[in-house]
Amino acid sequence: MEIIVNLDVMMAIRKVSSKELAKAIGITEANLSLLKRGKVKGVRFETLANICQYLHCQPGDILEFRGDDTEK
Template identity: 60%
Template sequence: MGIVVNLDVMMAKRKMGLTELADKVDITMANLSILKNNKAKAVRFTTLEAICEALDCQPGDILEYVDDKPKP
């Protein structure tokens, strides 16, 4: 699975909707939705920084590495 985006979890914890976060971060709702639904292939550090500022969190609160390889 690799990198998982837990943006929806942080948005729920901060009681912030997609529209409000998109406005604060100055990103389209479509692009924010792609991030939120784990469809993004990349994220710019400036976008990640703006999201962290808006949600008052750390990048590690949003991004998580999940090892999906079977253990030998």
């Protein structure tokens, strides 16, 4: 099972660049890139809230859970 990060999709829908979003939410472009690629172990709720506020979306629009159907 894994968490899929769809931040790049939401940014494309909203026509927001990485540079613009990083500046607006107060993180580096490098850290935003890591987040977009799912290469982080966690994200602060404050950062997630800032992203959602700027992109006018919900956390579920950005993060998706894909479970393994064989696990019970």
